[in-house]
Amino acid sequence: MVAYPSLDRLADLQWHRKDPRPVAGTGPTYLEEVDVPDRALAPPRGTRPRNRRALILGAASDLFARRGYDQIGMSDLAEAVAIGPSALYRHFSSKQNLLREVIIGGLAPMRQLLENLNLADQSTASAQLAALCLDERHLGVLWQREARRLSLNDYARVRTEVREIGRRLTDRVRAARPELDRRTADLVTWATLAVLMSPSFHDLEMPRPAYDELLAELAGLVLETSLPSAFAAPSPPPVGPVLLPASRxxxxxxxxxxxxxxxxxxxxxxxxxxxxxxxxxxxxxxxxxxxxxxxxxxxxxxxxxxxxxxxxxxxxxxxxxxxxxxxxxxxxxxxxxxxxxxxxxxxxxxxxxxxxxxxxxxxxxxxxxxxxxxxxxxxxxxxxxxxxxxxxxxxxxxxxxxxxxxxxxxxxxxxxxxxxxxxxxxx
Missing domain, CATH: 1.10.357.10 (Tetracycline Repressor, domain 2)
Incomplete structure (x- = not known):
């Protein structure tokens, strides 16, 4: 089995507690097994860089993605940027709040890009999307695996952002391919996002801009695929399995x-x-x-x-x-x-x-x-x-x-x- 999380799946997963409200929860990455050394994110100890908040967010994104939210403490994050824990708490009151900023802040550039994206100029649009997703490569893992650690209110914000991203890209797909109905364009949207997010779940590397070009090509292939102009309406979801095994x-x-x-x-x-x-x-x-x-x-x-x-x-x-x-x-x-x-x-x-x-x-x-x-x-x-x-x-x-x-x-x-x-x- 080869597991990747769905971007849209954030709206469909159940909370990790026994809570009936849907919430994100795709967990540890099931990836290619590659050893990745810790990245040298820390500035020299004793310095006070002006971009310290950005450095903290970058370190948190990297560590949460590679090692998992539960395996990282605030002391680990402080060490990664060469500050004491008390200094870290001056920027973020808790690890959960830091995770919220990493995820919600990371979603903002995608939403902004989609405001004016023109898929009629597909080569340019695909290149922009690919570059953004490679620049923010950890986000797929964080949205899908670690968002379940957020409070219900914070998760609701994430879900709203994700749905808005999907809606905006579907609008762009329909503008570029008016022959598609909304259901078909919706599939193209989520398939395109799946391709763009796939590097988040493996450690394969290529030099850039070659990697950008390949990912843009793959996204473009999805956007160009010939599909039926209209899809059937989804069937009602089954209540449960029709047959149960005889074996207990x-x-x-x-x-x-x-x-x-x-x-x-x-x-x-x-x-x-x-x-x-x-x-x-x-x-x-x-x-x-x-x-x-x-x-x-x-x-x-x-x-x-x-x-x-x-x-x-x-x-x-x-x-x-x-x-x-x-x-x-x-x-x-x-x-x-x-x-x-x-x-x-x-x-x-x-x-x-x-x-x-x-x-x-x-x-x-x-x-x-x-x-x-x-x-x-x-x-x-x-x-x-x-x-x-x-x-x-x-x-x-x-x-x-x-x-x-x-x-x-x-x-x-x-x-x-x-x-x-x-x-x-x-x-």
Whole structure:
């Protein structure tokens, strides 16, 4: 499984506490496993730079994104900018307030850019969007993983900003492509944003401006993709699964995945899961020794299912292009059906022990390597890093649409996503 958070998903996720109000909550990045050294952000100790507030915000963005909000203390942030904790508190009264400023402040440039963006001049517009998203590369992780740490009021501000960004870009898409109805333009919007945000969830690097040019090209491919002029209205969301497993173990696992995705791993107890499937008391432990074992089992099964698809496709395809196209279709189908599991890979993978977390990331890397391998067989001149960035962008589009309910419930979306991913991969 290859998990990326959806930008629009901020409006659809459940709060990590047991609270019925929707709020952001896509958690630890499930990324390529790359060691990144701490960046030398601190000015010389004892100096008083005029841009100290900006330095603090930059350090917080970097540390929250790479190590996670829960793993960073105010003392870590103070050390990163070579000041004492008391001086840090003069600028920000709490770590949560600092996170709010990092996220909400980071959203402002995108909103401002969209005020006058002209997608009719697509090459210029794509270049502007790509440069901004690479300049603010951490924002995707912070919006999706760490916004759940904000207060409900602050999250509401984030959600409002995100929705406004989506609305403005959809308006720009419709102005440039008047043949599209609003539902189709909405899909183009979120697919474009998925591509632009995808570098936030891996550590692949290219020199700039080459990286800007590649990301702009990928965004432009989405904006240009030929799609139906009108989409069907989304189907009503299902109330729940029509069929339940006969096995109590399987029923528990399926329910655990749904509840972890909706409420957060930390907020769900074993008894809650058992009660949801009619198993009370300690008998639930006869099937799983802990809820961590449930989470681990769900991740392992998802990865095994995808790798089995790779094996089947390799044995039955007529060539690299056929195999890659079938991998795209397979992954879209998987992500649409198992959207809760895709979400858990973003929000809850931090709960795995370190060794298992690294193993999960390595499995993801291996799965994506097969996509890259097929893409380079099709285009031998394509450099490995550029190929992998293309693959990440396509996977991000599949994940985002699967995890955004109003897109997932639209019967026209999977075929459209296949077309978009096909363009991104040169199929």
């Amino acid at each position: 173990r399987e029923a528990l696992l399926a329910q655990a995945v749904r509840m972890f995705a909706a409420q957060g791993f930390a907020s769900v107890g074993m008894e809650d899961i058992g009660n949801a499937v009619g198993i009370t008391g300690p008998s639930v432990y006869n099937h799983f020794p802990s809820k961590l074992d449930m989470l681990r089992t769900a991740f392992q099964r998802g990865t095994a299912a995808l790798l089995m698809d790779v094996s089947t496709i390799y044995q039955t395809s007529s060539g690299a292009a056929d195999a890659l196209r079938r991998l795209v279709v397979s992954y879209i189908r998987f992500s649409q059906v198992h959207h809760d599991l895709i979400g858990l890979l973003i929000t809850e993978v931090e709960h795995l022990p370190e060794v298992e977390r690294h193993a999960a990331r390595r499995a993801q890397h291996n799965y994506l390597t097969e996509w890259v391998h097929l893409l380079q067989l099709m285009y031998p001149e394509l450099e490995a890093t550029a190929a992998r960035i293309r693959v990440h962008s396509a996977v991000a589009v599949a994940n985002d649409t699967a995890r955004t309910p109003h897109l997932r419930h639209n019967p026209d979306v999977p075929a459209a996503i296949e077309s978009i991913c096909g363009r991104l991969l040169g199929l």
